[in-house]
Amino acid sequence: MVVQCLVVLFVCAMFNAIDRTTSTTKNPPPTTVTAQQPLGLNDSLSCDFNNNFCGWKNDPQATDEWHRDESGVLYAYLVVENTALRLLSPIYDRILAETGCFSSSFIIQTGLGYTIRIYQKPVNVALTELLQNNNIGKKEYILFEAKATTGHYDAHINPVTALKKFDDDFQIIIEVTCNKFFVIPRIDKVAILQGSNCTAVDMTATTPSTDTFEAYYIHTVTTTTLPPTTTRRKKFY
């Protein structure tokens, strides 16, 4: 019990420390996340979480929850091995996947590793069904995955992944699992972009060295709208 309390204190202290050090970079100018044309949906194609969750919500079936701080960052603390949390997007029109990408920005610190996944789930597949799949079965729905097995203080991860062309409207799901000893994930912003805007954001994306990870996968398409998979990305499937 004493050990658990110390762990929580330690984690909170670290979080407070990082909170101060990154506070100057947390509020991007609103122009960088301007909403795209609504395409039959409302204004939830991008979110910087400055005012609300923009229609994203916690998965009530997960063991933990994302919280939003007043500076517009979603954060969570996972301290127990194999606990997980998920963030579920609104439902998006399938037409967005034709030339679309999903861009997101994370800052993650961990004691001994975590797995972060971004899924694209067609609405005709239930979440419980997707999660019951083994890793091979899940692969069809995974846009991005990074698995870390060593500690790091402050990794910026900024995946820009192509969307899959399912024959259905879809939902994006962001999942973080604590592999061993605490993980503190933070989400700065998310956006579904189109065409040249995907290329533009991908060019400036912060991608940590793949050496940091035991596994690193990002779904890309080799068309002219996105740069092809390059050496900075390690495919592990």
Ligand SMILES: *[C@@H]1O[C@H](CO)[C@@H](O)[C@H](O)[C@H]1NC(C)=O
């Ligand atoms: C977006 O759509 C949802 C559901 O239709 C609605 O509740 C919400 O008010 C809409 N938001 C805006 C800004 O129109």
Ligand SMILES: *[C@@H]1O[C@H](CO)[C@@H](O)[C@H](O)[C@H]1NC(C)=O
């Ligand atoms: C790219 O983003 C800008 C600014 O948000 C927007 O006006 C433009 O329509 C977007 N281009 C495409 C191809 O979606």
